[in-house]
Amino acid sequence: MFGRLRDTRAAASRRLDARTADAAAARLLLSSQVAGTLMSLRACRLILDLKREDIASRQRDLVLTRRRVELGFAAPVDASRSLSGVSDAQVGLVSQDESCVKGLDALVGLTGLSASEIETRLRSPASPPKLTNYEGSTFPKPPAATLTLPALVLARHPGVIAAEREVAATYAEIGVARANRLPIFNLTAALSGNWISASGTTIAFLGWSLIPTLSAPLFDGGAGAAQVDAATARYLAALASLNTTLRNTTQDIEDALTEQAHASERLAAAQRSRDAYQATFDATESQWRAGAIDVFQLEDTRRQREAADETAVDAARASVQAWVDIVRASGNAATFSTTPTEPD
Numbered sequence: 010m011f012g013r014l015r016d017t018r019a020a021a022s023r024r025l026d027a028r029t030a031d032a033a034a035a036r037l038l039l040s041s042q043v044a045g046t047l048m049s050l051r052a053c054r055l056i057l058d059l060k061r062e063d064i065a066s067r068q069r070d071l072v073l074t075r076r077r078v079e080l081g082f083a084a085p086v087d088a089s090r091s092l093s094g095v096s097d098a099q100v101g102l103v104s105q106d107e108s109c110v111k112g113l114d115a116l117v118g119l120t121g122l123s124a125s126e127i128e129t130r131l132r133s134p135a136s137p138p139k140l141t142n143y144e145g146s147t148f149p150k151p152p153a154a155t156l157t158l159p160a161l162v163l164a165r166h167p168g169v170i171a172a173e174r175e176v177a178a179t180y181a182e183i184g185v186a187r188a189n190r191l192p193i194f195n196l197t198a199a200l201s202g203n204w205i206s207a208s209g210t211t212i213a214f215l216g217w218s219l220i221p222t223l224s225a226p227l228f229d230g231g232a233g234a235a236q237v238d239a240a241t242a243r244y245l246a247a248l249a250s251l252n253t254t255l256r257n258t259t260q261d262i263e264d265a266l267t268e269q270a271h272a273s274e275r276l277a278a279a280q281r282s283r284d285a286y287q288a289t290f291d292a293t294e295s296q297w298r299a300g301a302i303d304v305f306q307l308e309d310t311r312r313q314r315e316a317a318d319e320t321a322v323d324a325a326r327a328s329v330q331a332w333v334d335i336v337r338a339s340g341n342a343a344t345f346s347t348t349p350t351e352p353d
Contacts, residue, residue, distance in 0.1 A: 021178075023174045023175070023177040023178035023181060024174070024175070024178045026170070026174040027170075027171045027172075027174035027175045027178065028171075030167045030168070030170035030171035030174060031167070031171045033167035033170075034166075034167035034168045034171065034340070037167060037336075037337060037340060038337065039119065040337075041333050041334070041336065041337035042119055043116070043119050043120060044329075044330075044333045045330055045333055046112060046115050046116050046119060047116065047131075048326045048329050048330055048333070049112055049326065050109065050112035050113060050115075050116060050131070051131075051326070052322050052323060052325070052326040053105065053108050053109040053112050054109050055322050056105055056318070056319055056322050057102070057105045057106060057109055059315070059318050059319070059322070060098065060101055060102045060105055060315075061102065063098055063311070063315055064095065064098045064099060064102060066311075067091065067094050067095045067098055067311075068095055070091055070294075070297075070304075070307070071088070071091040071092060071094075071095055073298070074087050074088050074091045074304060075088050075091075082300065083304075087303065087304045090304050090305065090308065091304055091308075094308050094311075113127060113128075151269075151328060151329050151331070151332035162262070162339045162340065163255060163258055163259065163340075165339075165340060166258050166339065166340025167340050168254055168258060168340060169251070169254055169255060169258055169340070172247070172250050172251040172254040172255075173251055175247045175250065175251070176244065176247045176248050176250075176251050178247075179240065179243045179244040179246075179247040180244050182240040182243065182244070183237065183240040183241055183244055186236040186237040186239070186240040187237055258338070258340070261337075261338035262335070262338045262339055264334075264338070265331065265334040265335040265337075265338040265339075266335065268327075268331045268334055268335075269328075269331040269332060269334075269335055272324070272327045272328040272330075272331040273328060273331075275324045275327065275328075276321075276324040276325055276327070276328045278324075279317075279320050279321040279323075279324035279325075280321055280324070282317050282320065282321070283314075283317040283318060283320070283321040285317075286310075286313050286314040286317040287314055287317075289310055289313070289314070290310050290311060290313075290314040293306060293307055293310040294307060294310075
């Protein structure tokens, strides 16, 4: 009886630990989703600011183009070309703003906060971000991560903990099922209605009176053996689930580490590309203002610069997202000695 009770309590305790680990895994997943959505919203709004600045630049060029047409230094088609560029940019601005609103709605759904509360926490800085630094004032800077992690992180992963506790719980259930096939001793029934006296016969009485309190099924049709087999099967299934969880978690960590390494390389390359396209655009715009080239060349260079801008923003977002994925995959933010820091 006491062994059965111990095994039952052990199984219940392990299952409680498993559900607690499941809750921790759910919180970690939700945190990673919030972080990823937040980074996407910041990237969306930075691109929105870039598009606004691009429209302002296009409008200035449109004014100059129209002036040239009036003076006879440019063909009317140049003004039409500039006007269509402004219109296309305004359409892109509206589409980008829609994406940002959807991103904000996603944060509202994930956090349970109102849009105004989220806006308060994400209030833009007083000065606009520097376009040559996509980490400044827009994205937190992720810590440097090595390409290896100790395998011990698997033992701290909430998903692995839940699977391991489930294995322990099902193992304890095997003991419970086996104990159910043994005679049950009821101490309360043995002592009820009896008295301890000074006659010296109490001990002898207890010796023979305890025997009838043992009860066990004389014939259960194999139900007891079936329960043991079922408990054993659940244990083997839980063990297989643990092995699968370990393999999947290991693969997730390996993929996240690879993502982090490539994200850093991609960010550096995207920033170099963006700087090069910006320099090219500045030179091309100077030539256009001097009348050395036509507006078509200017617009082509502008499109290339804008594409490089968006690529660099996305690379910065991906760099932070890669760190978030490592934390999620490893299952414990304490794995790292540092956390992403907001830029100064």
